[in-house]
Amino acid sequence: MxxxxxxxxxxxxxxxxxxxxxxxxxxxxxxxxxxxxxxxxxxxxxxxxxxxxxxxxxxxxxxxxxxxxxxxxxxxxxxxxxxxxxxxxxxxxxxxxxxxxxxxxxxxxxxxxxxxxxxxxxxMGNYTLDPDKVGVKGALSPHIEGEIDLAPNLRLKGTAVSVGNPHFVFFVDKIDEDWIKKWGSAIENNALFPRRINTQMVKVTGEDRIEIRIWERGAGYTLASGSSSCAAAAVSVHLGKVKSPVRVSMPGGELTIDVSKTGEIRMEGPVxxxxxxxxxxxxxxxxxxxxx
The missing domain is CATH 3.10.310.10 (Diaminopimelate Epimerase; Chain A, domain 1)
Known part of the structure; x- marks a missing residue:
């Protein structure tokens, strides 16, 4: 119809x-x-x-x-x-x-x-850490577990990755929604990312599970994001923190993300x-x- x-x-x-x-x-x-x-x-x-x-x-x-x-x-x-x-x-x-x-x-x-x-x-295609494709200003090599400045005496370590759009993934021992709501915009608009960037706060909760909170470029704090789940899973697998397929939990629910050894990403979930x-x-x- x-x-x-x-x-x-x-x-x-x-x-x-x-x-x-x-x-x-x-x-x-x-x-x-x-x-x-x-x-x-x-x-x-x-x-x-x-x-x-x-x-x-x-x-x-x-x-x-x-x-x-x-x-x-x-x-x-x-x-x-x-x-x-x-x-x-x-x-x-x-x-x-x-x-x-x-x-x-x-x-x-x-x-x-x-x-x-x-x-x-x-x-979803392949993920890449190529700084030109991610949009990392002046970088000659991938921004992997590198630091960015958010404020005087406040630096954040994370990884910049693209899954077709740009993301900054960082890991925590404890999820803190108030923190990402407060600093999400500062990360999105950081001078290192002139095209702006999406952000994921990630906690590893099992050998194939992660929990994330999301700040979306142009939208702000969101309950769920498929591309954010793909980015967080890709970086988690790349750094050896989890194995694929990855179960990604968010306030809105859960997605399953398969990350192949060649970097291909497949996402499955409800609608x-x-x-x-x-x-x-x-x-x-x-x-x-x-x-x-």
Missing amino acids: ALEQDFIKSHGLGNDYIVMTAPPPGLSWSPEIIRLICDRNYGVGSDGILLLTRDHEPFGLRIFNPDGSEAEKSGNGLRIFAKFLYEYGYAKKESFEIETLGGMVSAKVTLGEDRLVKRVLVD ASVMSGRFTSEFLSELKHIAG
């Missing part, structure tokens, strides 16, 4: 996205439009917008953060987008490819008895739809007003 509404809202472990196939009627995309739609008080409310840009395989996807910026890749977003593609008839098979700014990925959906997509397996809807004429008028 074709999408007859303006948007579909779904979530992956509490990380919610709006799926759209076009900008709101009579408008074009701008940071101001994106911010208002994503606003949880004045708009629909979400952790971002997933835009279908090519309706045949490989399907095209653009990902907008709630601050109006654009992301290269999102693990939860890809699962949500895969569910949308299959349930609304764009994807005719249970396995298909999606092109993102962070590269090509493949997705495989798992259906429930109601024939709706319940879980999605995504081949669920929330609502579909149309923008009211009053809201469209407000969008047109802010668009000028």
Whole structure:
């Protein structure tokens, strides 16, 4: 069935996205439009917008953060987008490819008895520690367990990695949500990362298990993130702290991340739809007003 509404809202472990196939009627995309739609008080409310840009395989996807910026890749977003593609008839098979700014990925959906997509397996590509691909300023070698300055007399040791988008992974003995909420923005906007960066606080909880807390570039503290889970698992395996496949626990739930010996990452986890809807004429008028 074709999408007859303006948007579909779904979530992956509490990380919610709006799926759209076009900008709101009579408008074009701008940071101001994106911010208002994503606003949880004045708009629909979400952790971002997933835009279908090519309706045949490989399907095209653009990902907008709630601050109006654009992301290269999102693990939860890809699962949500895969569910949308299959349930609304764009994807005719249970396995298909999606092109993102962070590269090509493949997705495989798992259906429930109601024939709706319940879980999605995504081949996220390879992780890399290449400082140029991560976006580490002036680095000639990978930033592995290196330090960054956050404030006078405050330095943080971690590893910079890309899974199609950039991440800074650091390990702790005890999870401290208040700390990452306080310092997440400082890490995101650190001078060492001119393109900004996502951040994961990681605690190893078993030989194949980790627990993480997440600060997303352009979104802030989030309950779950697929790409963050991939980055945290990749670094944990690379440093020999856990073995693959890795069970990654977050406040929103759990994902399974397989990291191969050659650096390939596969992510598997649940996805669920929330609502579909149309923008009211009053809201469209407000969008047109802010668009000028």
